[in-house]
Amino acid sequence: MIIEELLERLQGVRKTGHRRWLARCCAHCDENPSLSVSVGTGGQILLHCFAGCSVEEIASALGLDVADLFPEKLEFSKGRAPRFPAHEILMALADEIQIAALLLTRWSDPNRDWSAEDYDRLIVANARVQDGAALDEGATWLTI
Numbered sequence: 001m002i003i004e005e006l007l008e009r010l011q012g013v014r015k016t017g018h019r020r021w022l023a024r025c026c027a028h029c030d031e032n033p034s035l036s037v038s039v040g041t042g043g044q045i046l047l048h049c050f051a052g053c054s055v056e057e058i059a060s061a062l063g064l065d066v067a068d069l070f071p072e073k074l075e076f077s078k079g080r081a082p083r084f085p086a087h088e089i090l091m092a093l094a095d096e097i098q099i100a101a102l103l104l105t106r107w108s109d110p111n112r113d114w115s116a117e118d119y120d121r122l123i124v125a126n127a128r129v130q131d132g133a134a135l136d137e138g139a140t141w142l143t144i
């Protein structure tokens with residue numbers, strides 16, 4: 001699935017940056033858009049609901065499987081991790097930093113809840129940024 005097809009299924013879509021949007025989450029009653037949508041470096045669609053809905057719940061509410069969020073085919077040679085152009089690494093880091101920024105914005109707002117899932121996602125973002133900073137042929141998280 002390409003991002004335009006997904007965006008057509010969402011409501012309240014607002015572009016927030018290059019290959020990044022906010023929309024109403026379709027998996028819960030979402031008055032204030034809390035669904036972060038972006039495109040990963042491998043072409044996969046990244047979804048994060050700040051109210052805590054899982055990717056599986058969001059995909060299901062859209063009539064999709066999680067597998068639909070990935071590009072049709074990733075071509076990498078077997079037995080060898082792919083190398084990534086620097087701009088793709090930077091885009092992936094930018095995705096993670098945006099997620100961290102959104103989470104920290106939420107954390108600093110006394111009127112919004114800070115969930116364990118938010119904290120866990122912030123830890124994942126930090127780990128991915130650290131991995132990206134040391135990216136070499138052994139790094140694999142960019143492939144999924």
Ligand SMILES: [Zn+2]
Pocket residue numbers: 025026027028030049050051052053
């Ligand atoms: Zn949600």
